[in-house]
Amino acid sequence: MTVDVAPRAPGFVSELLTPAQLKRLIPCGATAAATVQQARQGVRAILQGRSDRLLVLIGPCSIHDCMAARHYARRLLHLREQWGQELEIVMRAYLEKPRTALGWTGLLNDPFLDGSGLIAQGLEIGRSLLEELNAMGMPVAHEVVAPASMSYLDDLLSWVAIGARTSASPVHRQLASGLGMPVGFKNGVEGQVQVAVDAIQSARHPHSFLALQPHGQLGVYHSTGNPDAHLVMRGGTRPNYDADSLAAAAAQLRAAGLPEVLVVDASHGNSQKDHRRQSFVCADLAAQISAGNAAIGGVMIESHLAAGRQDLKPGVPPAPELSITDACIGWEESAELLRLLAHAVRARRSRSRQPAAEAAC
Numbered sequence: 001m002t003v004d005v006a007p008r009a010p011g012f013v014s015e016l017l018t019p020a021q022l023k024r025l026i027p028c029g030a031t032a033a034a035t036v037q038q039a040r041q042g043v044r045a046i047l048q049g050r051s052d053r054l055l056v057l058i059g060p061c062s063i064h065d066c067m068a069a070r071h072y073a074r075r076l077l078h079l080r081e082q083w084g085q086e087l088e089i090v091m092r093a094y095l096e097k098p099r100t101a102l103g104w105t106g107l108l109n110d111p112f113l114d115g116s117g118l119i120a121q122g123l124e125i126g127r128s129l130l131e132e133l134n135a136m137g138m139p140v141a142h143e144v145v146a147p148a149s150m151s152y153l154d155d156l157l158s159w160v161a162i163g164a165r166t167s168a169s170p171v172h173r174q175l176a177s178g179l180g181m182p183v184g185f186k187n188g189v190e191g192q193v194q195v196a197v198d199a200i201q202s203a204r205h206p207h208s209f210l211a212l213q214p215h216g217q218l219g220v221y222h223s224t225g226n227p228d229a230h231l232v233m234r235g236g237t238r239p240n241y242d243a244d245s246l247a248a249a250a251a252q253l254r255a256a257g258l259p260e261v262l263v264v265d266a267s268h269g270n271s272q273k274d275h276r277r278q279s280f281v282c283a284d285l286a287a288q289i290s291a292g293n294a295a296i297g298g299v300m301i302e303s304h305l306a307a308g309r310q311d312l313k314p315g316v317p318p319a320p321e322l323s324i325t326d327a328c329i330g331w332e333e334s335a336e337l338l339r340l341l342a343h344a345v346r347a348r349r350s351r352s353r354q355p356a357a358e359a360a361c
């Protein structure tokens, strides 16, 4: 650890490395950079309709234990290789959490899980973990909550989300317009899809906005627009993964002149936060994909080494393998769902290769 633990008093400002200093301290090595570049290309090809594979964003709701994250990534890497013809698997390595009201806000903000808020250490620990996962060959996804954090992590991320609580935020839309990786905008917490469609339109256009520069000063960034901003259907007060809801969302994208490509989140509003329902959602999506639905470009799954969740208790170290935010499905079920989705992609592929008359039978 290179940054001293600073005393905290109201109004005290802790020192922070600049993005350039942190990137020098923890550089993105050649292997990690190649992982990021290949995964971004793979995801882009899916979003742009040049690949019939399926993007799968799978992993813990939040990372709270780096050893467990490495362990999970090692297991997932086998399946990424096994299903590489069908699936572009990217691990959820979410380091920030947006909360409905209060709660732990993620490893970047509170790495020691005790409310001490040591963000300088969180950035070092988080960057180091992401570099290591990429160096293993596992590309990673993250949700951007604090826009400034992207100046520290952007080179290590293959996909990022703008979540249901921030899709309407102009600052997040502007940021997305200048990011170098595909960005998924989630529908609003109540289920509003139009807010995400508006966000995608905004992020695909150039903006000029305030951004943290490599050497720590604020600058005006002139973005060119992000051509790979897309929609993530995560449900709301009711699920929206069913064929009718997805067709309605595709129509909203079409009306806005946007590509009809959807990532569907099996968790959150689509599972009504009951992790056991994620397998039903995935089974339904697999059936839609097998039946030829080409608009489904990706699926998100909240998964950990062990099923369920735990509450954080002061002074008690949490179990490493169990989520401390949303409940996740466990490892065995995760592997089974990846198999199911890979077979659905094969079925969609063989269907699309059939002559039209035969396919209509």
Ligand SMILES: O=C[C@H](O)[C@H](O)COP(=O)(O)O
Binding pocket: 061, 097, 098, 099, 100, 101, 102, 103, 268, 325, 326
């Ligand atoms: O994905 C995680 C949660 O759904 C999100 O951070 C909100 O959590 P909360 O409603 O428990 O605060």
Ligand SMILES: C=C(OP(=O)(O)O)C(=O)O
Binding pocket: 061, 094, 098, 143, 161, 162, 163, 164, 165, 186, 234, 268
């Ligand atoms: C917070 C998340 O999702 P949402 O924005 O859909 O609630 C998440 O994916 O971790």
